[in-house]
Amino acid sequence: MTSPSNASALAPEILKTWLQEHQNLMVIDVRSAAEFDSLHIRGSYNVPLPLLSEHTDELAARLSSRVILVCQSGVRAEQARQRMASVGLDAAHVLTGGVPAFAAAGGEVVKGKDRWDLERQVRLAAGSLVILGLAGGRLLSPKVRMLSGAIGAGLTFSATTNTCAMGKALAAMPWNKAAEEPTRESAILRLPVQQPHKDAAA
Structure with missing residues (x-):
């Protein structure tokens, strides 16, 4: 399994602070729709890894450097970060420990039906x-x-x-299917377009 690099890894406690301090921060959850429905960070957007991989250029064009990629443990989020870096968006961060670690740190999450990740x-x-x-x-x-x-x-x-x-x-x-599976139209084209930033969220 690939772990996030030190430069891109972001601790759950830091993400909690960033979410309070930065309005233009976008959290992209790359897990399946069913996993997202079960538990996700409030305000995050669900773009499953296969969909992100298929439309990486289109997604990257809508994002700035203030992007946090999350999954269950950090593995799929790191894969997404590498995909984004391959098209020029190389300042995205990966949440260490994934959504469960953020919830354990007291972060604001939305809980749904319990499912195995x-x-x-x-x-x-x-x-x-x-x-x-x-x-x-x-x-x-x-x-x-x-x-x-x-x-x-x-x-x-x-x-x-x-x-x-x-x-x-x-x-x-x-x-493992949700009632509504994300599509290019519902998950990518509806994302708000972020304004570019010279610096990362830090």
Whole structure:
């Protein structure tokens, strides 16, 4: 997993202060719509990572340097920051510890229906498949152990490429769908256009 660089990492306590002091600060939540509905920072905008990746140029054109990218732990937000940096918006910050850390620090959040976040679902699915492969290899056929090997190889590839095929597959499951999924029109074109700043929010 890729961690935010020291220059881009932002502690939850600092974000709390910035939200009070800076009106032109935009918080972009790159988690799925279902995760966003479950818990999000008040005033944040939901632009899921796949949508952001598809329309990076268009999104970056609407933003200034006062951008905070958030997710569940910071991993997807860092991926989003790298995408934004590739089109010239290199001053975005990544919230350390994600939305849960902000809530734990006393930040103002909006709570909805409780759901398992996507990263937790990936851990459950991967762990269950490894156990299934080991148990099946012992009880059914040694060939079933290849399932565990395939999961291990997949996780290694995921870490190396900083992608997650299992996460994308799980995100498409019915229980991970919100009533209204964000689109280019609803999530990007409706964002207020920020005025450029010479300095970051700090």
